[in-house]
Amino acid sequence: AQTVTQSQPEMSVQEAETVTLSCTYDTSENNYYLFWYKQPPSRQMILVIRQEAYKQQNATENRFSVNFQKAAKSFSLKISDSQLGDTAMYFCAFMKPFGGWGKLQFGAGTQVVVTP
């Protein structure tokens, strides 16, 4: 079974600053996908970034980037130039694409608060 651990319940960052969220996971699989989703107070889960394990290059999406360390089973998210709209709960998620029906396993989440 896979487990996903987010060890930071809450992080606070000032506007325009950078914050890094940690995520570690445990799996015996070699091929898998990792995701970061954000959930603002509206409750809508929004995809932030996706990483395929077979790709060595770290995924980036505008101000969001990941540091994927496969051997260490670590998948951290960096938010650069933080904006007030980035305030949300951030979830790290693991997907085993084959044999797992693509279901997502989520970490407990990290609440990010961006302050003016």
Add this chain to the structure above:
Amino acid sequence: GAGVSQSPSNKVTEKGKDVELRCDPISGHTALYWYRQSLGQGLEFLIYFQGNSAPDKSGLPSDRFSAERTGGSVSTLTIQRTQQEDSAVYLCASSSRAQETQYFGPGTRLLVL
């Protein structure tokens, strides 16, 4: 619509009543998932549909929970004889196929009194 929609947005019910929650996936998406988000348990997988069949029901917590999908589109999650521990946000997600990125609806917040 362009995204996944769910109804109702909020539902308050009395213990012992049955409830139905609806999910409309993104048009053309064959894979559909239900998840539950609660304070105590976090985000949990409930059930997966591929077309109208459910090859993975492993996350359904009890036989009071059931789900169906018709026409490869709309899905309904039914909870019979609701209990207070069923109070949670129920999220639906769809993807073009099982290995692809899932897109979530806004969820249904269920409160059982």
